[in-house]
Amino acid sequence: MDEEQQKVEFIEPEIEEMKLKAKLTGSLEEIAKRLSSLEVFQIASDQSGVTLLRIESRDIQKRPFLFFIIGLGSDGVTLQYSIAQDTSPKMRRLYVFKNLLNVLSLVSDIYYVDNAELFQHIDSAIDDVVGSMPQSYGALYNSYDSLYNEYKALRRLNVELTASNKNLTVQAMNLSSQNRELQQKLKELQTYSDEALMARLQDWIEAHNSTIDVDEFSKATGVAPPRVEQALNMMISKGFIEVKG
Numbered sequence: 001m002d003e004e005q006q007k008v009e010f011i012e013p014e015i016e017e018m019k020l021k022a023k024l025t026g027s028l029e030e031i032a033k034r035l036s037s038l039e040v041f042q043i044a045s046d047q048s049g050v051t052l053l054r055i056e057s058r059d060i061q062k063r064p065f066l067f068f069i070i071g072l073g074s075d076g077v078t079l080q081y082s083i084a085q086d087t088s089p090k091m092r093r094l095y096v097f098k099n100l101l102n103v104l105s106l107v108s109d110i111y112y113v114d115n116a117e118l119f120q121h122i123d124s125a126i127d128d129v130v131g132s133m134p135q136s137y138g139a140l141y142n143s144y145d146s147l148y149n150e151y152k153a154l155r156r157l158n159v160e161l162t163a164s165n166k167n168l169t170v171q172a173m174n175l176s177s178q179n180r181e182l183q184q185k186l187k188e189l190q191t192y193s194d195e196a197l198m199a200r201l202q203d204w205i206e207a208h209n210s211t212i213d214v215d216e217f218s219k220a221t222g223v224a225p226p227r228v229e230q231a232l233n234m235m236i237s238k239g240f241i242e243v244k245g
Helices: 028-035 089-105 115-131 137-190 194-207 214-221 225-237
Strands: 014-024 042-046 049-058 064-073 076-083 111-113
Touching: 014 064, 014 089, 014 115, 028 042, 028 049, 064 089, 076 089, 089 115, 111 115, 194 214, 194 225, 214 225
Parallel strands: none
Antiparallel strands: 014 076, 014 111, 042 049, 049 064, 064 076
16 A cells, blocks of 8 residues: 555634623632533533533544533633534524533532623524424424324324233133133033933934934034944944834
8 A cells, every 4th residue: 555545634623712791709710610520521621711521522543523612711701613524504503502501500600701792603503493493383393293293193093902902812811711721611512422322313313203313413413424323223233222223
């Protein structure tokens, strides 16, 4: 591999900065103490102010790639953040402002930011994001609200169907068990001893004018025709019945 092929081009992120007027009504030491609980930031402080650094990702050379820096000085706030070229600058700006507001909310009683200026920046950032959407916010929200309601309805239906399916499963198991019991009882009823079968044949013959149709008897009792014939032969041999020609 030659020298040209070994070269790798690193795409640097864009850097944006902004400043806001602010007034310190407490102390920088108190600000640093309060913000020290924010584990996602690296915090440093000196006489000029408190600096918060959040590194979200690094490049292959371990340098900060996605990051933002919030500086809280005695007379103003500085904000610096990187924007990857494959991401939306508008969404990135709004995300950084969200984190800035979270930080400022923790020290709002001892560090006053010019709200008019801050609100203008936030309003502009929101307008940029909303304006870049393919449809109006109202239409987008209505679509979301409609889809969300459909989602909730489907969730309820899924819960109901799941419960119904469990009940049907239990019922099917019970019916299967009952069916097995009935089949066993039927099998027991259809399984005659020789004496019981001959007695049954005797009753049948008497009820049918001293005649018997083997197939008809077999269907009525579930006893196989060969066994019926065998029982009839036993009855003949024992003199219980006789065949008239």
